[in-house]
Amino acid sequence: MDRDTAEPDVGAFPGPNAREWVAYHGEHAAPSEYSHEFVWDVTREADGPFVTDVDGNVLLDFTCHIGAAPLGYNNPKVTEKLREFDLVEPMKIAGQDMYFGAGPTPEESSVPGSSHLMEKLIEVSSQYGMDTVFLSNSGAESMENAMKVTHDYRAPAKYGVAFEGSFHGRTLGTLSITKSKEVYTRHYPEISGIETIPFCADRACDAGSCDCGFFAGGSQLRNSLSPEGGHINPDEIAFLTLEPIQGVGGYRFPSETFMQEIADVTDEYDIPLVVDEIQSGVGRTGEIWASDHYPIEPDVIASAKALRVGATISRSELFPSEKNRLGSTFGGGDLLGSMMGAFTLEAIEEYDLLENATTRGEHAKELLRDDSPDYVEDVRGKGLMLAVEFDSPGRRDAVVQESLERGLLTLGCGKQTIRLLPPLDSSEREIELGIGIFLEAVEAAGASAKAA
Secondary structure, X not given: OOOOOOOOEOOOOOOHHHHHHHHHHHOOOOOOOOOOOOOEOOOOOEEEOEEEEOOOOEEEEOOHHXXXXXXXXXXXXXXXXXXXXXXXXXXXXXXXXXXXXXXXXXXXXXXXXXXXXXXXXXXXXHHHOOOEEEEEOOHHHHHHHHHHHHHHHOOOOOEEEEEOOOOOOOOHHHHOOOOOOHHHXXXXXXOOOEEEEOOOOOOOOOOXXXXXXXXXXXXXXXXOEHXXXXXXXXXXXXXXXXXXXXXXXXXXXXXXXXXXXXXXXXXXXXXXXXXXXXXXXXXXXXXXXXXXXXXXXXXEEEEOHHHOOEEEEEOHHHOOOOOOOOOOOOOOXXXXXXXXXXXXXXXXXXXXXHHHHHHHHHHHHHHHHHHOOOOEEEEEEEOOEEEEEEXXXXXXXXXXXXXXXXXXXXXXXXXXXXXXXXXXXXXXXXXXXXXXXXXXXXXXXXXXXXXX
């Protein structure tokens, strides 16, 4: 397969082989979140955003595994470097139980591992004075450790602050700060002391015009603090956490006014600011971190997905110095995951992919806005973190299905929004091809009864 010439090619979908695989999987798997009956065949051709399923259908993937494959599939920017190494088992080597190296010194290492990945993460987070990383396996773990780090740093802390519409993971700890869909949290116990504040998703508002609730009668965050007349002692807040751009909650982009208020309050009252960059980070928005677009100064960054491992990044003084205060049997995932994370960061720098994401994202938004019908209520995005909001959940679902039938993978988020996540190195041809298919699906859904 050559991504320069590849095109979606879909017959029956899902095909008979896909149906058999889905049925086989379901025999023993607990019900979980599978967005499509799409079964990628890992033994068949895939290149960039193009992937082949078990029935031979070729699809254009504008989900990037919800950002976990930021350069798409089989990308030579990563795979050519991986092929240089003659790796030995065991591959499941991590940096928490014992140190490991690959050669006499780190500089002479034949294999970039977790130590090198941490060094790269500090390089791209130096604008926030960060110098320390704790690696783990997943985004939920990176957020769990962010909560633990800040609770330890601020002990004895009593509160945490989260925002409406947020999604931070599926562990019991992260579900306590997840405030989006009820299905994620129903009947599960929560960490005590979590306060919920409205998230301002009107990206063009100011304090006088905002109707989201955050600025009702003044900043709801500021008003909740005891020096401002509220009930929360800011000295007892372990952390305030937010996604700079909400993901599962609907690709909601905050206003500059909202983010400035977050910056002002956390700075004035010295409240540790934890940013969840699990979906928005590692170049997705045209900056390494989505936080870089805003006036906030994060104290802790939680990252994962595009890194292939989880990472909690901060300053050394915030981390506990006591051994065994933090730990993970397979911290940093595995050797291969750390290598791929390091190579992804190298590729973003080497190939100017931040600039490419910005340019391609602007092009995609222009195409979407120029040809969108009235029932498309909004087109928004930064870099290649793009969203199209419809007039109803039914319309959104119909567009997802119509796109799928034409060979384009997309995903819903929020109540009536579709997220589009092309690879960071997408070409002009791939953007025009994908957006063209998407607009065909939008038109088809407009004439469909199931969109009502």
